[in-house]
Amino acid sequence: MISKETTNGKVIHLNNGEFETQVLKSDVPVLVDFYADWCGPCHAIAPTIEALSNEFEGKVKFVKVDVDANQEVASRYEIMSIPTIMLFENGRVEDSIVGAYPASVYKQHIERALSRRS
Numbered sequence: 001m002i003s004k005e006t007t008n009g010k011v012i013h014l015n016n017g018e019f020e021t022q023v024l025k026s027d028v029p030v031l032v033d034f035y036a037d038w039c040g041p042c043h044a045i046a047p048t049i050e051a052l053s054n055e056f057e058g059k060v061k062f063v064k065v066d067v068d069a070n071q072e073v074a075s076r077y078e079i080m081s082i083p084t085i086m087l088f089e090n091g092r093v094e095d096s097i098v099g100a101y102p103a104s105v106y107k108q109h110i111e112r113a114l115s116r117r118s
Helices: 016-024 040-055 071-076 103-117
Strands: 011-014 030-035 061-066 084-089 092-098
Touching: 011 016, 011 040, 016 030, 016 061, 016 071, 030 040, 040 061, 040 103, 084 103, 092 103
Parallel strands: 011 061, 030 061
Antiparallel strands: 030 084, 084 092
């Protein structure tokens, strides 16, 4: 069961137990936003991630993982700085971005991932 969703339901909040099913076994690319509630830059990019989830609805799954509450997953992917955005395809990390950037940077990475699927 998925922990909670944002107000529009397009960005899914996951816990350790849901990660494999929702991310690693997904049939579409998954953008994972590793964040923490205390992280200012994480809050700053949240509206951008939300907007991108609307733009790429049905093509890319968007999930958030709180690194404090889900240390097992954060450790497995060696998350050292947040925000860290990782793009997963076929159960593997195909791309990652560390830090807060404008929407255009994230969009470029997403579009590159989608172009590999064509």
